[in-house]
Amino acid sequence: QLQLQESGPGLVKPSETLSLTCTVSGGSISSRSYYWGWIRQSPGKGLEWIGSMFYSVNTYYNPSLKSRVTISVDTSKNHFSLKLTSLTAADTAVYYCARHSSRATDSWGQGTLVTVSS
Protein backbone atom coordinates (compact mmCIF):
# COMPACT_ATOMS: atom_id res chain seq x y z
CA GLN A 1 0.00 0.00 0.00
CA LEU A 2 1.36 3.39 -1.02
CA GLN A 3 2.35 5.72 1.79
CA LEU A 4 3.75 9.24 1.60
CA GLN A 5 5.37 10.89 4.60
CA GLU A 6 6.44 14.52 4.81
CA SER A 7 9.34 15.58 6.99
CA GLY A 8 11.01 18.88 7.74
CA PRO A 9 11.12 21.77 10.20
CA GLY A 10 7.93 23.00 11.79
CA LEU A 11 9.21 26.53 12.30
CA VAL A 12 11.15 28.65 9.84
CA LYS A 13 12.18 32.31 10.05
CA PRO A 14 11.00 34.93 7.57
CA SER A 15 13.25 35.36 4.52
CA GLU A 16 14.74 31.89 5.02
CA THR A 17 14.32 28.80 2.85
CA LEU A 18 11.95 25.94 3.62
CA SER A 19 13.12 22.42 2.83
CA LEU A 20 10.70 19.51 3.03
CA THR A 21 11.09 15.87 2.04
CA CYS A 22 8.46 13.34 1.06
CA THR A 23 9.43 9.72 1.56
CA VAL A 24 7.48 7.27 -0.56
CA SER A 25 6.93 3.66 0.46
CA GLY A 26 4.95 0.97 -1.29
CA GLY A 27 5.74 2.37 -4.73
CA SER A 28 8.61 3.59 -6.87
CA ILE A 29 9.10 7.27 -7.42
CA SER A 30 10.83 6.43 -10.71
CA SER A 31 7.66 4.98 -12.21
CA ARG A 32 6.59 6.51 -15.51
CA SER A 33 2.97 6.02 -14.46
CA TYR A 34 2.77 8.82 -11.93
CA TYR A 35 3.50 12.43 -11.19
CA TRP A 36 4.53 13.45 -7.67
CA GLY A 37 3.67 16.81 -6.19
CA TRP A 38 3.34 19.28 -3.35
CA ILE A 39 0.13 20.99 -2.24
CA ARG A 40 -0.36 23.35 0.68
CA GLN A 41 -3.21 24.64 2.79
CA SER A 42 -3.01 27.89 4.75
CA PRO A 43 -4.87 27.90 8.09
CA GLY A 44 -8.61 27.91 7.48
CA LYS A 45 -8.14 28.13 3.71
CA GLY A 46 -8.39 25.90 0.68
CA LEU A 47 -5.87 23.79 -1.19
CA GLU A 48 -3.15 25.36 -3.31
CA TRP A 49 -1.02 23.37 -5.76
CA ILE A 50 2.67 24.23 -5.44
CA GLY A 51 4.33 22.05 -8.05
CA SER A 52 4.81 18.54 -9.39
CA MET A 53 7.37 16.41 -11.14
CA PHE A 54 7.31 13.52 -13.60
CA TYR A 55 9.73 10.65 -14.02
CA SER A 56 12.36 12.38 -11.94
CA VAL A 57 13.06 14.78 -14.77
CA ASN A 58 10.26 17.14 -15.64
CA THR A 59 9.06 19.68 -13.11
CA TYR A 60 6.02 21.96 -13.19
CA TYR A 61 5.28 24.83 -10.86
CA ASN A 62 2.39 27.07 -9.87
CA PRO A 63 3.03 30.29 -11.82
CA SER A 64 2.40 32.33 -8.67
CA LEU A 65 5.20 30.52 -6.81
CA LYS A 66 7.49 29.54 -9.66
CA SER A 67 10.24 32.04 -8.86
CA ARG A 68 10.64 30.64 -5.34
CA VAL A 69 10.05 26.89 -5.76
CA THR A 70 12.28 23.96 -6.62
CA ILE A 71 11.23 20.31 -6.58
CA SER A 72 13.93 17.68 -6.76
CA VAL A 73 14.18 13.92 -6.41
CA ASP A 74 16.52 11.34 -4.94
CA THR A 75 15.62 8.06 -6.58
CA SER A 76 18.14 6.13 -4.47
CA LYS A 77 16.16 7.08 -1.37
CA ASN A 78 12.77 7.00 -3.11
CA HIS A 79 11.97 10.49 -1.94
CA PHE A 80 11.37 13.91 -3.42
CA SER A 81 11.88 17.33 -1.94
CA LEU A 82 10.51 20.85 -1.92
CA LYS A 83 12.49 24.03 -1.50
CA LEU A 84 10.64 27.33 -1.07
CA THR A 85 12.74 30.47 -0.72
CA SER A 86 12.19 33.95 0.68
CA LEU A 87 9.55 32.87 3.14
CA THR A 88 6.95 35.22 4.58
CA ALA A 89 4.10 34.71 7.04
CA ALA A 90 1.85 34.04 4.04
CA ASP A 91 3.74 30.77 3.51
CA THR A 92 2.53 29.42 6.86
CA ALA A 93 0.54 26.34 5.95
CA VAL A 94 0.16 22.61 6.13
CA TYR A 95 2.26 21.15 3.32
CA TYR A 96 1.15 17.90 1.71
CA CYS A 97 3.02 15.68 -0.67
CA ALA A 98 0.90 13.70 -3.07
CA ARG A 99 0.82 11.35 -6.02
CA HIS A 100 -1.00 12.09 -9.24
CA SER A 101 -2.34 9.13 -11.21
CA SER A 102 -3.52 9.95 -14.73
CA ARG A 103 -3.15 13.51 -13.45
CA ALA A 104 -5.72 13.17 -10.63
CA THR A 105 -4.27 13.43 -7.13
CA ASP A 106 -5.04 9.97 -5.82
CA SER A 107 -2.84 9.69 -2.73
CA TRP A 108 -1.98 12.21 -0.02
CA GLY A 109 0.57 12.37 2.75
CA GLN A 110 -0.64 13.22 6.23
CA GLY A 111 0.73 16.76 5.95
CA THR A 112 3.20 18.77 7.96
CA LEU A 113 2.54 22.19 9.50
CA VAL A 114 5.12 24.84 8.70
CA THR A 115 4.98 28.12 10.59
CA VAL A 116 6.96 31.12 9.36
CA SER A 117 7.79 33.31 12.32
CA SER A 118 10.76 34.98 13.92
Place this chain on the structure above:
Amino acid sequence: QPVLTQSSSASASLGSSVKLTCTLSSGHSTYIIAWHQQQPGKAPRYLMKLEGSGSYNKGSGVPDRFSGSISGADRYLTISNLQFEDEADYYCETWDSNVWVFGGGTKLTVL
Protein backbone atom coordinates in the same frame (compact mmCIF):
# COMPACT_ATOMS: atom_id res chain seq x y z
CA GLN B 1 -6.05 27.85 -16.93
CA PRO B 2 -9.37 26.39 -15.82
CA VAL B 3 -11.13 27.80 -12.77
CA LEU B 4 -13.31 25.64 -10.52
CA THR B 5 -16.19 27.23 -8.62
CA GLN B 6 -17.81 25.63 -5.59
CA SER B 7 -20.43 26.87 -3.15
CA SER B 8 -18.85 27.68 0.18
CA SER B 9 -21.28 25.67 2.25
CA ALA B 10 -24.04 23.09 2.14
CA SER B 11 -26.11 21.24 4.69
CA ALA B 12 -28.38 18.22 4.76
CA SER B 13 -29.99 15.97 7.31
CA LEU B 14 -28.69 12.68 8.57
CA GLY B 15 -29.82 9.86 6.30
CA SER B 16 -30.74 12.17 3.42
CA SER B 17 -28.87 12.88 0.18
CA VAL B 18 -26.89 15.92 -0.89
CA LYS B 19 -25.50 16.96 -4.27
CA LEU B 20 -22.40 19.17 -4.27
CA THR B 21 -21.51 21.15 -7.37
CA CYS B 22 -18.21 22.10 -8.96
CA THR B 23 -18.46 24.33 -12.05
CA LEU B 24 -15.76 24.51 -14.70
CA SER B 25 -14.96 27.87 -16.25
CA SER B 26 -15.91 28.79 -19.79
CA GLY B 27 -13.98 26.88 -22.40
CA HIS B 28 -13.19 24.04 -20.03
CA SER B 29 -16.56 22.30 -19.80
CA THR B 30 -15.25 18.93 -20.97
CA TYR B 31 -12.48 18.64 -18.42
CA ILE B 32 -12.00 15.69 -16.12
CA ILE B 33 -12.04 16.45 -12.41
CA ALA B 34 -11.37 14.68 -9.15
CA TRP B 35 -13.26 14.98 -5.85
CA HIS B 36 -11.57 14.97 -2.46
CA GLN B 37 -12.93 14.85 1.07
CA GLN B 38 -11.20 16.52 4.01
CA GLN B 39 -12.56 15.68 7.42
CA PRO B 40 -11.73 18.12 10.23
CA GLY B 41 -8.09 18.01 11.22
CA LYS B 42 -7.21 15.39 8.62
CA ALA B 43 -5.45 15.26 5.29
CA PRO B 44 -7.58 15.25 2.15
CA ARG B 45 -8.76 11.90 0.87
CA TYR B 46 -9.24 11.08 -2.80
CA LEU B 47 -12.83 10.10 -3.54
CA MET B 48 -13.11 9.74 -7.29
CA LYS B 49 -12.13 10.81 -10.74
CA LEU B 50 -15.07 12.06 -12.81
CA GLU B 51 -14.67 11.86 -16.59
CA GLY B 52 -16.16 14.22 -19.13
CA SER B 53 -18.47 11.35 -20.16
CA GLY B 54 -19.96 11.20 -16.67
CA SER B 55 -18.33 7.93 -15.73
CA TYR B 56 -16.33 7.86 -12.55
CA ASN B 57 -13.70 5.75 -10.81
CA LYS B 58 -13.67 5.77 -7.04
CA GLY B 59 -10.70 5.42 -4.77
CA SER B 60 -10.09 2.38 -2.65
CA GLY B 61 -12.54 2.02 0.20
CA VAL B 62 -14.86 4.84 -0.85
CA PRO B 63 -18.39 3.82 0.11
CA ASP B 64 -21.06 3.14 -2.49
CA ARG B 65 -22.97 6.11 -1.04
CA PHE B 66 -20.64 8.41 -2.99
CA SER B 67 -21.30 8.91 -6.69
CA GLY B 68 -20.50 11.40 -9.41
CA SER B 69 -22.31 12.87 -12.37
CA ILE B 70 -22.06 15.77 -14.82
CA SER B 71 -24.25 18.26 -16.65
CA GLY B 72 -22.54 20.59 -19.06
CA ALA B 73 -19.81 22.41 -17.17
CA ASP B 74 -21.12 21.24 -13.80
CA ARG B 75 -19.58 18.31 -11.98
CA TYR B 76 -21.50 16.78 -9.12
CA LEU B 77 -20.71 14.72 -6.07
CA THR B 78 -23.76 13.05 -4.60
CA ILE B 79 -23.68 11.55 -1.14
CA SER B 80 -26.66 9.42 -0.21
CA ASN B 81 -27.73 8.17 3.21
CA LEU B 82 -25.67 10.91 4.85
CA GLN B 83 -23.71 9.97 7.93
CA PHE B 84 -22.21 12.26 10.56
CA GLU B 85 -18.74 11.20 9.35
CA ASP B 86 -19.54 12.78 5.98
CA GLU B 87 -19.35 16.21 7.59
CA ALA B 88 -16.25 17.57 5.91
CA ASP B 89 -14.85 19.94 3.33
CA TYR B 90 -15.12 18.73 -0.24
CA TYR B 91 -12.75 19.93 -2.95
CA CYS B 92 -12.76 19.44 -6.68
CA GLU B 93 -9.55 19.40 -8.68
CA THR B 94 -8.60 19.60 -12.32
CA TRP B 95 -5.49 20.01 -14.42
CA ASP B 96 -4.36 21.47 -17.72
CA SER B 97 -0.96 21.59 -19.38
CA ASN B 98 0.74 20.30 -16.24
CA VAL B 99 -0.89 22.88 -13.98
CA TRP B 100 -3.20 21.65 -11.26
CA VAL B 101 -6.12 23.68 -9.91
CA PHE B 102 -8.42 23.24 -6.92
CA GLY B 103 -11.84 24.65 -6.27
CA GLY B 104 -12.38 26.71 -3.14
CA GLY B 105 -14.12 23.85 -1.35
CA THR B 106 -17.59 23.26 0.05
CA LYS B 107 -18.12 22.80 3.77
CA LEU B 108 -20.80 20.17 4.29
CA THR B 109 -22.73 20.15 7.53
CA VAL B 110 -24.80 17.11 8.48
CA LEU B 111 -27.78 18.16 10.56
